[in-house]
Each structure stands twice: as C-alpha cells, then as structure tokens.
C-alpha cells in the first residue's frame with residue numbers, strides 16, 4: 001500500500017478568528033531553521049517504518065507553509081524522497097497564503113519539487129475577508145493565482161469558504177464565478193464552522209456572531225454542487241471538486257483509510273503495525289511547536305497520543321472517511337479486510353428514500369444524502385454489525 005507524508009508548519013502571520021488548526025500567529029518571528037532541523041530529525045525516528053515504501057504524496061500544510069523558504073521545503077522533500085521509494089506520479093502539495101508568496105518564491109518552490117499548490121483564497125469579497133480576519137485581500141489572491149500559472153503550475157487548488165455573517169447566495173455565486181476565471185482544476189468549498197476554542201466560538205456563544213440560517217446554507221451547498229458540476233468539476237468528496245485526474249492524491253489517502261506519516265507539531269499519523277493481524281495504529285505529536293522541537297532535540301519521539309486500533313475502530317474509521325467520497329466505500333474491499341458486509345435490511349429505508357445508493361459493490365451517499373451526511377454516516381455505521 002502506498003504511503004503519504006504530511007508535514008505540518010504551524011506558523012501564521014496572524015491567527016484567524018475562526019481557525020482551530022494547530023497554528024500560531026507569530027508575525028515575522030518564525031524559527032524556520034530550528035523547526036526544519038526538528039522535522040528532518042523526526043523523520044529519522046520513522047526510517048524503519050517507511051524505508052523503500054512506495055511514496056504517493058507529500059503535503060505541506062499548516063499554518064502557512066509558504067512562510068518557509070524553498071531551501072527548507074526542499075531539504076525536507078529530499079530527505080523524505082531519499083528514504084522512501086517515490087512513485088513517478090508523486091504529488092507534492094504546499095499550502096500558500098496569497099499574502100506570503102510572489103512569482104520568484106513560487107518558481108523556487110517548483111524547482112525544489114513542489115508540483116501542486118493549494119491557495120487559501122477563502123473569498124474574493126473584501127467584506128467576507130474582513131469578517132474572517134484574513135490577512136489577504138482580493139487583489140493578493142488575484143495576483144498570486146496569476147503568478148502560480150506563470151510559475152508553471154497546472155495543478156493548483158483554491159480554498160473558498162461560505163456561510164459567513166450576512167452572506168447571500170449572490171455573494172457566494174460571485175466567489176464561485178470569480179474562481180473559475182483562474183482555470184483551476186480543483187476547488188475546495190468549505191462551510192464556515194464555529195469551533196469552541198476560537199474567537200468566533202466565544203462570539204457565537206454570546207450571540208454576537210450572526211450566521212446564515214440552515215435553509216440558506218442548504219441552498220448554498222446545492223448551488224455549489226450544481227454550479228461546479230456544470231463547469232466540468234466532479235464533486236469527488238463532500239467539500240472537494242476536481243476536473244478528471246486532478247483529485248488531491250494526498251487527501252484521498254485519508255478518505256480511503258490508507259497510510260500516512262505526519263511530521264511536525266500536532267501532526268497525526270496512521271501506520272500499520274508489523275504484525276499482519278493488527279488493525280494499525282494512530283498517533284499524534286505534541287502541539288506546542290517549542291515543546292515539539294525541544295523533545296525531538298533530546299532524541300525522543302514528540303508523541304502526545306498513541307492508539308492501537310481494534311477491529312471495530314478500524315472499521316469505523318474506514319466507514320466514516322469513505323462515505324465522504326463520491327465513490328463511497330468499496331464493499332468488496334471491506335469484506336476482504338473485515339469479513340463483514342452492511343446489512344441491507346438496516347439500510348432499507350435510507351435506500352428507498354434515496355439517501356444512499358448501493359451500486360457496483362460500492363455504498364455511497366446520494367446528492368440528497370450529502371446534505372445530511374453527519375446523521376447518515378452514523379446510521380450506515382450501525383448497519384455493519386459483527387456476528
């Protein structure tokens with residue numbers, strides 16, 4: 001089974017008020033050299049587990065990886081590639097904040113092996129960007145998107161966000177229309193979610209953050225999917241749309257329950273154990289970057305949490321992630337691995353009411369099902385009962 005490597009860069013210029021990622025607003029005070037050394041050293045701890053394994057993707061996420069220089073990013077890519085067995089189709093993605101990259105920098109990322117860029121545009125509306133507390137303005141996004149093409153990238157994604165205070169369907173439509181002008185092959189469209197430990201979480205709990213109602217959000221979701229499909233994109237995951245062949249390989253690893261190693265502060269991993277009878281292990285790193293670096297320097301794995309999965313947990317992971325995909329879950333693979341099929345009796349009503357489809361040995365959510373995916377996923381999970 002192919003492997004992906006995720007590298008977390010936890011630094012941002014400024015923390016956005018809605019963000020609950022492991023990211024820290026540090027202005028220009030970025031300990032780039034020290035952090036890069038820590039990631040390189042951490043990689044050595046896993047040499048035995050990943051040596052010569054086929055490598056399908058590397059993903060630099062954050063935080064804001066584009067704050068780092070191409071020298072640092074290149075050193076990490078070289079070391080990962082030197083240990084593993086990179087496939088010819090290797091995808092190397094890097095997240096870019098429009099305010100933190102220019103043509104020269106983008107070219108230099110390409111020279112060190114990055115071949116896919118994901119741009120955190122979020123919106124082309126100045127009003128929305130202001131509410132979201134973003135450092136980028138619409139002009140920054142327009143500039144960087146043009147420069148990405150000029151730097152020679154054909155594979156790039158635009159992240160967009162809807163569901164912001166006082167947003168209308170028209171404002172969201174303009175974002176989508178604008179996005180299409182840049183000939184991107186991939187668009188991620190996320191609904192703003194309110195997380196507890198954020199500034200937005202506090203405002204929301206004090207009733208100070210008005211949000212679009214459920215009906216409008218449902219209209220936005222339906223509109224997005226119809227609009228982008230008309231423009232030639234396939235909704236291959238609940239929030240992700242791609243032209244054929246441009247689906248994000250790295251994210252597909254997560255959704256298909258495959259293996260990945262996470263490096264850097266707070267990064268998560270999912271790796272098999274050496275014993276074939278085991279169901280794999282998950283672990284995550286210390287979130288605090290300073291503590292992460294200190295622990296690695298002391299020659300210790302910077303682990304915060306380790307879990308050995310049992311059969312039920314491994315199955316739950318597969319179903320939870322797999323149902324996010326348009327292709328759904330491969331029932332035959334599941335049967336081979338877990339010796340279990342979903343009970344069509346238990347799923348009968350959901351099939352009859354058009355929420356899920358079972359076709360060609362795949363179980364998938366329908367368009368109607370995607371609108372209530374959270375509830376459905378739990379019901380589908382219930383239909384897998386071990387003898």
Ligand code: SF4
Nearest residue numbers: 012015016019023063
């Ligand atoms: S730039 Fe991205 S990672 Fe950084 S704080 Fe904003 S949303 Fe979070």
